[in-house]
Amino acid sequence: MNQLQNTFLAKSEVKTHDLEHKRKISWNIQKYNASVAKGKDQFAYLENAREKAKNIKWKAIEELDKNLELFESKFTAKGGKMLWANNTQEALDYILQICEAHNTTQIVKSKSMVTEEIHLNQFLEAHGIESVETDLGEYIQQLDGEAPYHIVTPAMHKSKEDVAKLFHEKLGTPANLSPTELTLVAREKLRSKYQTAQIGITGANFWIADMGAISVTENEGNARLTTSLPKVHIAIVGIEKVIPKLKDLNLFLPLLSTFGTGQKVTSYNTIFSGPRQHNEQDGPSEMYVIMLDNGRTNLLADIKVRESMYCIRCGSCLNACPIYKNIGGHAYGATYSGPIGAVITPHLSGMENYKHLSYASSLCGNCTEVCPLKINIHNMLLSNRQKAVSEGLNGFQENISWKLWQMAMMNRSLIGLAGKDLKNKVFNTIFKKSWASRRAEIDFPAKTFQQLFAERNKNKA
Numbered sequence: 001m002n003q004l005q006n007t008f009l010a011k012s013e014v015k016t017h018d019l020e021h022k023r024k025i026s027w028n029i030q031k032y033n034a035s036v037a038k039g040k041d042q043f044a045y046l047e048n049a050r051e052k053a054k055n056i057k058w059k060a061i062e063e064l065d066k067n068l069e070l071f072e073s074k075f076t077a078k079g080g081k082m083l084w085a086n087n088t089q090e091a092l093d094y095i096l097q098i099c100e101a102h103n104t105t106q107i108v109k110s111k112s113m114v115t116e117e118i119h120l121n122q123f124l125e126a127h128g129i130e131s132v133e134t135d136l137g138e139y140i141q142q143l144d145g146e147a148p149y150h151i152v153t154p155a156m157h158k159s160k161e162d163v164a165k166l167f168h169e170k171l172g173t174p175a176n177l178s179p180t181e182l183t184l185v186a187r188e189k190l191r192s193k194y195q196t197a198q199i200g201i202t203g204a205n206f207w208i209a210d211m212g213a214i215s216v217t218e219n220e221g222n223a224r225l226t227t228s229l230p231k232v233h234i235a236i237v238g239i240e241k242v243i244p245k246l247k248d249l250n251l252f253l254p255l256l257s258t259f260g261t262g263q264k265v266t267s268y269n270t271i272f273s274g275p276r277q278h279n280e281q282d283g284p285s286e287m288y289v290i291m292l293d294n295g296r297t298n299l300l301a302d303i304k305v306r307e308s309m310y311c312i313r314c315g316s317c318l319n320a321c322p323i324y325k326n327i328g329g330h331a332y333g334a335t336y337s338g339p340i341g342a343v344i345t346p347h348l349s350g351m352e353n354y355k356h357l358s359y360a361s362s363l364c365g366n367c368t369e370v371c372p373l374k375i376n377i378h379n380m381l382l383s384n385r386q387k388a389v390s391e392g393l394n395g396f397q398e399n400i401s402w403k404l405w406q407m408a409m410m411n412r413s414l415i416g417l418a419g420k421d422l423k424n425k426v427f428n429t430i431f432k433k434s435w436a437s438r439r440a441e442i443d444f445p446a447k448t449f450q451q452l453f454a455e456r457n458k459n460k461a
Contacts, residue, residue, distance in 0.1 A: 005356040011331035035262025057310035067209035074212020078274030088118040110223035111135035112203030134222035149329040152315035200226035213273035233284040240309040259372040260314040295348035304383040317367035339367035358384035
């Protein structure tokens with residue numbers, strides 16, 4: 001068992017029994033579920049929309065090489081600069097080079113999971129560059145020194161009282177401010193940053209191959225300010241965020257907003273196709289797109305998990321997952337948490353380090369059921385488990401335990417040889433930590449089913 005797995009189990013143990021934590025996320029997820037149910041009403045044929053979206057992403061990923069080349073040609077033709085990053089370090093090096101070329105001391109950043117993936121804020125701060133999160137949830141998390149808790153709702157685990165206390169401690173505001181007052185405080189603090197930052201950094205919800213553009217979806221307007229006021233815009237995008245055509249947004253934007261927040265459409269949807277043109281009055285003078293691999297081609301190469309590249313990061317599988325609702329987002333110890341994170345993280349960051357995440361699932365299939373693109377998440381978790389076993393990553397003790405279990409379960413007479421006391425002893429010893437530590441010990445019946453069935457037939461005779 002590696003250190004990451006030990007940490008995961010320790011954090012999960014704490015959060016599973018933290019009733020206040022459960023209350024907060026349950027309240028937020030209940031609100032989400034109610035909103036999503038209403039949002040789905042906008043679709044006359046929701047299942048058809050989901051199937052069509054999945055087919056579009058299937059073709060887009062199968063033709064990823066062509067789509068990447070098409071995007072590059074279209075984007076650079078409009079004056080954009082394209083950079084290809086194989087891994088985290090290459091992406092960070094590109095960003096530092098751009099920052100140094102523009103004498104950058106401060107950047108503003110809109111919400112982006114891919115920048116969390118490469119730990120951009122910490123990297124920039126280590127090089128003396130201030131990086132300011134401008135999404136309210138991300139800003140709260142940055143103030144608290146925490147990573148995002150949820151793909152869509154970074155501060156889902158915090159109540160309004162928690163945020164008021166945090167602002168009081170970090171910003172010196174009164175300790176009892178209302179949500180509206182807290183938002184106004186954040187707005188005041190952030191507005192000046194847009195005017196002084198030399199560079200704005202975003203992710204992208206989609207990149208559009210036939211247009212050579214990226215699409216950014218948000219609810220606060222902070223991404224528009226991040227990309228309008230600074231002179232340079234850098235977009236860091238995963239290669240899997242492809243959609244082939246501009247017209248596909250007509251389907252994907254409503255699906256993302258409905259399954260992400262329950263809205264019919266998100267408040268701000270912006271398409272960026274390059275730097276400011278000669279006939280335009282605002283926008284950056286330079287725009288870069290850093291196309292990031294960082295292990296995504298591992299997903300592409302594995303036909304059993306390639307479907308995970310269809311994910312549009314709506315977060316619906318997190319909200320449906322009984323494991324996530326018990327242990328929360330931070331326990332996973334990875335950028336992408338919940339069911340989809342458990343699928344992709346072992347391929348992005350190493351199966352030997354993160355195989356345990358694929359076991360953190362009840363395999364109930366609810367994640368697959370709620371996914372807007374019907375991604376077969378729970379089957380891919382099983383595929384990861386199989387891969388971990390086939391690569392010999394489970395260790396001798398675990399393997400021999402399952403071998404013995406298999407032998408016992410497949411041999412009725414062998415099970416029958418063990419009496420009640422022996423079964424009780426073996427089970428309650430082996431599963432002491434995972435079962436008996438917080439439950440009553442298992443007490444097997446004195447007679448087996450085989451014995452009871454034989455007695456019943458004997459009495460009938």
